[in-house]
Amino acid sequence: MPTLRRLAVERLMGYHRFLAETRGRVVSGTVTSDEIAAALDLDATQVRKDLGAIGIRGRGRIGYDIDHVIGGIRTALGFDRTHLAVLVGAGHLGRALSSYRGFARYGLRIAAAFDTDPDKVGQSLGGQAIRHTRGLRGFVRHHGIRLAILATPAEVSQKIADRLTSAGIEAIWNFAPLRLTVPQGVCVHNEHISVGLSELTHHLTERDRVRSGARPGPHPS
Amino acid sequence: MPTLRRLAVERLMGYHRFLAETRGRVVSGTVTSDEIAAALDLDATQVRKDLGAIGIRGRGRIGYDIDHVIGGIRTALGFDRTHLAVLVGAGHLGRALSSYRGFARYGLRIAAAFDTDPDKVGQSLGGQAIRHTRGLRGFVRHHGIRLAILATPAEVSQKIADRLTSAGIEAIWNFAPLRLTVPQGVCVHNEHISVGLSELTHHLTERDRVRSGARPGPHPS
DNA sequence: TAGATTGTTAATCGATTAACAATC
DNA sequence: TAGATTGTTAATCGATTAACAATC
Numbered sequence: 108m109p110t111l112r113r114l115a116v117e118r119l120m121g122y123h124r125f126l127a128e129t130r131g132r133v134v135s136g137t138v139t140s141d142e143i144a145a146a147l148d149l150d151a152t153q154v155r156k157d158l159g160a161i162g163i164r165g166r167g168r169i170g171y172d173i174d175h176v177i178g179g180i181r182t183a184l185g186f187d188r189t190h191l192a193v194l195v196g197a198g199h200l201g202r203a204l205s206s207y208r209g210f211a212r213y214g215l216r217i218a219a220a221f222d223t224d225p226d227k228v229g230q231s232l233g234g235q236a237i238r239h240t241r242g243l244r245g246f247v248r249h250h251g252i253r254l255a256i257l258a259t260p261a262e263v264s265q266k267i268a269d270r271l272t273s274a275g276i277e278a279i280w281n282f283a284p285l286r287l288t289v290p291q292g293v294c295v296h297n298e299h300i301s302v303g304l305s306e307l308t309h310h311l312t313e314r315d316r317v318r319s320g321a322r323p324g325p326h327p328s
Numbered sequence: 329m330p331t332l333r334r335l336a337v338e339r340l341m342g343y344h345r346f347l348a349e350t351r352g353r354v355v356s357g358t359v360t361s362d363e364i365a366a367a368l369d370l371d372a373t374q375v376r377k378d379l380g381a382i383g384i385r386g387r388g389r390i391g392y393d394i395d396h397v398i399g400g401i402r403t404a405l406g407f408d409r410t411h412l413a414v415l416v417g418a419g420h421l422g423r424a425l426s427s428y429r430g431f432a433r434y435g436l437r438i439a440a441a442f443d444t445d446p447d448k449v450g451q452s453l454g455g456q457a458i459r460h461t462r463g464l465r466g467f468v469r470h471h472g473i474r475l476a477i478l479a480t481p482a483e484v485s486q487k488i489a490d491r492l493t494s495a496g497i498e499a500i501w502n503f504a505p506l507r508l509t510v511p512q513g514v515c516v517h518n519e520h521i522s523v524g525l526s527e528l529t530h531h532l533t534e535r536d537r538v539r540s541g542a543r544p545g546p547h548p549s
Numbered sequence: 550t551a552g553a554t555t556g557t558t559a560a561t562c563g564a565t566t567a568a569c570a571a572t573c
Numbered sequence: 574t575a576g577a578t579t580g581t582t583a584a585t586c587g588a589t590t591a592a593c594a595a596t597c
Binding site for chain 2: 110111113116117119120124147183184185186188190198199200202203206207209210213214215253254277278280284285286294296298299300301302303304305306307308309310311312313314
Binding site for chain 4: 360361362372373376377380385386387388389390391392
């Protein structure tokens with residue numbers, strides 16, 4: 108199975124969520140590509156292509172077996188495995204992430220949380236004591252951790268990322284508001300959350316411009 | 329200026345961040361599309377197109393004035409205005425969002441926080457007392473709030489969203505893990521954070537498959 | 550069987566990239 | 574001036590959608 112494109116992963120996540128909700132409500136246990144597409148405002152062909160790409164087949168006149176599709180998506184995206192992670196940064200965001208129980212459904216298990224602040228070290232987070240970042244490298248190596256969640260302030264994030272990658276981390280889920288530089292082969296996902304905000308502020312601003320009858324901008328195409 | 333596509337907004341945010349960092353480091357005060365493109369791993373034509381689309385012009389042989397570009401992006405995305413928002417849900421995530429000072433740079437100001445839990449109501453959040461959601465509608469109407477940040481548990485989110493839209497909210501930044509149904513004309517941005525996680529778990533899983541020499545999947549294209 | 554639904558190939562659409570004349 | 578860089582048109586590329594034979 109080739110690596111899926113970003114948009115395909117996003118759509119598969121949408122199918123997964125929709126089907127998990129739908130599962131209990133459907134007597135037949137099956138769903139058509141049309142039903143999925145209608146619920147997520149997509150084209151039915153798109154749905155069939157996405158499912159076909161991860162090896163899921165439907166049946167003519169019947170559709171797709173819901174459990175089979177859910178299972179197939181979970182296998183394709185790796186939700187059927189346990190992904191041990193270290194969480195670095197035990198501020199508000201780190202606490203919010205570690206307290207969200209929904210991630211377990213995707214196989215995520217936070218093995219330990221780290222922080223540099225001596226006041227935070229030793230405090231409890233998710234039933235475990237927060238460790239000092241000094242021990243980060245040793246912990247990652249000893250437990251063979253591959254995934255790190257970075258919820259540190261921007262200033263220290265690159266330094267922590269360097270430490271993580273030198274310890275052998277393979278994937279970083281980056282919540283710090285900056286672009287990390289990492290060695291080839293390390294996968295970074297930047298959770299640049301302000302982008303979502305900017306879409307909404309842009310929308311509100313644009314709406315005002317239209318309402319106030321402002322002339323269209325330089326590119327009305 | 330026509331409404332920008334999602335990807336264009338995301339790129340503009342990238343330019344904005346890069347230029348804000350670069351500003352102090354560049355003596356000339358200018359930057360070329362090539363430099364921006366190299367830093368963000370994009371095509372220089374893409375950069376020129378994006379900037380042209382929001383009415384920003386450069387100069388041959390010189391490039392773009394950094395301050396002018398930053399200002400243009402801020403105007404286009406609405407960062408030069410104040411966007412008053414209500415925050416609903418004062419759990420870990422709500423606290424994390426309200427404590428992040430970086431949003432102010434994009435014009436966001438959280439006017440008040442709300443929760444349903446009587447234990448939380450009255451507690452302090454960002455220097456203000458958390459209010460009961462009973463008062464949500466009145467507050468939104470009285471202050472003409474247009475934007476809501478939804479950080480509530482999935483079960484109650486649709487109900488809260490209904491209340492918000494009936495009070496006249498125009499945009500919802502939704503952190504609850506479900507798809508909201510809203511009246512036409514209300515703009516929702518779903519911050520489906522697990523998508524980022526799934527990209528990483530998929531990547532790790534796929535890497536293992538390749539390493540273990542698993543035969544390629546059904547669509548090796 | 551008839552007909553609803555899939556799986557796949559072909560057509561369309563939009564976004565990205567290349568080319569190059571205009572500009573400074 | 575010469576040449577670096579923009580702005581814009583044309584070409585390419587990939588992703589989405591349409592069409593339809595195969596399937597159940």
